Amino acid sequence: MGSIYALAALGFNIIYNATGIINFAQGEFVMLGAMLMAYFAAVLKLPLLLAFIVVVLLVACVGLILERGCIHPLKNPSILVLVMITIAASILLKGVTMFIAGKEVHGMEYFSGENTVVDMGGAKVPTQTFWILGVLGVVVCGLVIFFNLTLAGKAMRACAFDRTAASLMGIPTKRMVMFSFFLSAAIGGMAGAVIVPISMADYQSGAMFGIKGFGAAVFGGLGNNFGAVSAGLILGILEALTAGYLSSHYKDALPLAVLLLVLFVKPSGLFGSEAAGRLKKF
Amino acid sequence: MADPILELKDVCRFFGGVRAVDGVSFCVSKGQIKSIIGPNGAGKTTLFNVIAGNMKPTKGNIRLQNRNVTMLPDYKMASLGVTRTFQTIKIFSNMTVLENVMIARHPRSRAGFFSAAFRFPWMRREETSLIRESRKYLEFFDLLGKADHPAHTLPFKEQRLLEFARALANEPVILLADEPAAGLNTRETKDIAALIKRIRDTGVTVLLVEHDMSLVMDISDEILVLDFGKKIAEGTPEHIRKNDEVIAVYLGRRAEGA
């Protein structure tokens, strides 16, 4: 579970870094990924890898459309407008999903077969866990390489650091914004696609993914990708612990409480300092 | 020195490693116009922020009329008589010109949620006298004709004037003005100079930050020079004009910049 939050948090960070926008529709990307994956793999019975790629591309395109249709036309919008517009988009995505897929809960079997588990020192760990961790690992490595070694990645980091300066240097900041939505939607889609075998999804599950992902992002210091991954994992473990030892009703409340606490006590996050807030390294 | 209104002792403000204000001490006496000058980034605005309570000093001590005000927040400082105008104009653009000035009377009126909701008679009287007083300040600045205009429709210079009207309506003991002539032409700058003198003549002490040297030399009783957060000179305009270190700082920077 924690990996999913980590992935969602990464999605938040990518858009935040490029634009300063918190995308309230981030959770919807995860939901879409999950629903589409369930559809392609379980209903259409496409091969896993193919289904996965199609899903990720589709969700990424949704991200693109979102940016083109909603964010791009705005000229210096207020934060309230941005918040509400991404919320509106998320409601719309939810509505469309419900319209097409109905209200039922969708799921699918694990990537390595029905309910397979690996025995690890007595504890039975579902094989899907390894798939999820694997995808997280690949995404993290991919981002490290992208941001540090490719020109586009470096350009994006420059945008995050200082947009005006970056655009003066000839970096197409507009295109970077577009790309950040594409990338972050793709990551959201991946998260959804790998999680759906473990926790089933319906059209409403986006909100929780979104808010917990944001929790992880803030917890780790907004914009700080290393922090996001660690915080996502911590949050997942915390949640598992409360579900185990406290009441399962409150399993969703705990990450929220942590989120509030972090916001109140140290809004710059666990791994962030105020000055370093905008100077993120990966 | 006679009658110090504001007294700073060894005031420091650091941002991480940046020593924006570094061990500055000085006094402002009653009825003075005192100017702070220094190159860009010398720490002038930061010093104002610290005095006005907007930022806490990292170290040091600030006294206002012999009262320790070092750690007081900005809204308390305002009600104690430290009022400021900002380097970048900060008027309330969603209100009328008159309402902008009325906000400045906030600490001197007392209607709260409850009394406002029920419109007690005293609250209505207070509102009427608030409007009357505020119009008086607008008149002083020749803005009365535009009292009901939305503040953001004023031209730049009048927005500056409005900021001054608002500051004065706060009935300050000391007015901190941060680059009031920035963005104005020579003639408008002259008007501002005359205005600041008029303000001083109403009994308000003025602490001024300004880059326009002729303005500063013209109206200041005393000048303080900051460079890299440190005070490097203090004295009358003639004294400063002759000070070698000041000349070095200014000429040196010019040479670098060229």
Added chain:
Amino acid sequence: MMKRNIYIPYAVFLMIVLLAPMFVKNPYYLGVLVQVGIFSLVTMGLSLLMGYAGQISLGHAAFFGMGAYASAILTGTCHWSPWLAMGAGMLITACVAWFVGTPSLKLKGHYLAMATLGFGLIVNIFFLAEVDLTGGPSGYTFARIPHITFIKWTIKSETSSYYFVWGILLVILLLTLHIIHSRVGRALRSIHADEEAARAMGVNTAQYKVGIFILSGIYASLAGSLYAHYIRFVAPDPFGLMESVLLVTMVIVGGMGSIWGAIAGAALLIILPEALRFFQDYNILIYGAILLFIMLFLPGGIFGGSQMLWLLIRKIPGRRQEAKDG
């Protein structure tokens, strides 16, 4: 913002509200209007918070729910008088709003939005989880929530509910208009424009922000109590995240910075889905589309939009300046 004429629109509105039942005889439609009244109460408070003080809250449905559950539990389980329960609900809500608002309102923008959203979700989880107290997901079923009595009338029929709810709304509306056009209203708007400058003028912005947050919470709680006694059943569903978003949508659609806009927004977003009832489940799509449309094309809301149109028509000289400065 002229003080002289706040009573004229109020009087007109008062007449409309009093006379409306003469034209709307169908009890079903009257019931819709009762709901408009209840929601208007919430959006009025939210409009004070968002439109005047410039603070976002995505958790207001929680306060609405707290009022509703307080009334349900205190009258149903504890057999209190509805009026006492209503007061207790407002008191509890005020305390919670103070407790949450004090740290939250130090945050700005996105952070504030997320903090209030998180708070709203936690309260909703509480409604779901405390089965012994609230009845959990299936709603409060331990006792039927009683009708409320006002002096000697029992508020039972749609007509009496209409006059009761709108009567309360009219009183609150008057008080709210007074607050807006006062020292307090000015202080709130100054916070919206520039917090730092407001503080420099001696406005204790932190205190005002929390104050208005509490007040808007109290409005929502009162509305929740009215809702509980009108519907006579409460469940966690109508007090969740979607509802918070809906409330904010109402305020934005109506136009921020105008109390009238808040009422118009509530009316529109309640009446419209009723009118388009055959869409049923696809409400959610419609909301999303309306919200998106408004945000993209009319960020000032209906009121702001019509004002802009008015300005365009009259071509007042201020506009050019505005364009240049903005």
